[in-house]
Amino acid sequence: xxxxxxxxxxxxxxxxxxxxxxEAQNSFVILFPEGMVKLHGGAGEVMQLVDxxxxxxxxxxxxxxxxxxxxxxxxxxxxxxxxxxGKAWIKKVN
Numbered sequence: 001x002x003x004x005x006x007x008x009x010x011x012x013x014x015x016x017x018x019x020x021x022x023e024a025q026n027s028f029v030i031l032f033p034e035g036m037v038k039l040h041g042g043a044g045e046v047m048q049l050v051d052x053x054x055x056x057x058x059x060x061x062x063x064x065x066x067x068x069x070x071x072x073x074x075x076x077x078x079x080x081x082x083x084x085x086g087k088a089w090i091k092k093v094n
Contacts, residue, residue: 005056005081011090012052019047030089037089042073046080052093056081 028044
């Protein structure tokens with residue numbers, strides 16, 4: 001499923017979902033009534049910035065600044081938004 005993720009879009013965690021660091025998993029996770037999703041590497045970096053205020057473009061710029069040597073990072077970030085929206089982990093707020 002491919003969504004139309006735009007750089008001006010703003011997303012927040014979906015209702016009944018919680019994002020947190022899980023020491024036992026040694027990673028970031030998304031918790032929801034049906035279970036838990038362990039986020040690997042860059043997925044956790046993206047989700048840390050999904051706050052209902054930052055645009056996709058702002059998330060991209062922040063992560064480009066944090067990881068200046070990462071090639072193709074913008075496509076990866078937009079892909080993460082696309083996947084998270086498709087799995088209903090996030091919701092569009094604007």
